Amino acid sequence: MPTMQLAVRSPFPQARPREGLPACDGSIRVELSNSPVPYHMARCYPGRLDAGQCRHFAMLSCRIACMSLDIVRGRTPPQVLQRTVSPPCLKRLETMSYLLENHMRTHQELRKQLCYLPAIPSLVYGTLVSPETSEAVVSLFVGDISYWVNLVFKQVGARWMCTLADLG
Secondary structure, eight states: OOOOOOOOOOSSOOOOOOOOOOEEEEEEOOTTOSSOEEEEEEEOSSSOOOHHHHHHHHHHHHHHHHHHHHHHTTSSOGGGGTTTBOHHHHHHHHHHHHHHHHHHHHOHHHHHHHHSSOEEEEEEEEEEEETTEEEEEEEEEETTEEEEEEEEEEEETTEEEEEEEEEO
16 A cells, blocks of 8 residues: 655744844944944845944944933033934933932932943944934943933934934
8 A cells, every 4th residue: 555645844934044134343432431332233224334324323323322411410501412403302301301400409329420420332233224214222331330322313404313312
């Protein structure tokens, strides 16, 4: 009697070789950091990833992250970021600064930890989501304490405008 062989399909799909997103890695020099700040930029849309654009975006992200933290700490006036941060985002930073200042009136130890030392970036990760939208996360140190700043950028004309700055 002839035997019949049945083809049994695996319930799990076959593993395909994974290719990561097109990315650009490098490092940038910033004023207060003793060592270069590494960055990793990835692109999620078709097109070319320009190393110069990635470097520019990493520098912009570091600059806005440090200045946003300085605004929240009351060290820098908000008007400094007026041309690079959207009005609603700047208003939120001012509100956070006001709330933090009120909180630090009764918590002097927090004021000592947060307000007197400079913000030093240590890492930048960015994603170019579309030709008009990019996101970045920047790790900052104030003394021994690490803070993370999430940023969202929209392209307005020829420049990038920060529309969201989330510090924590």
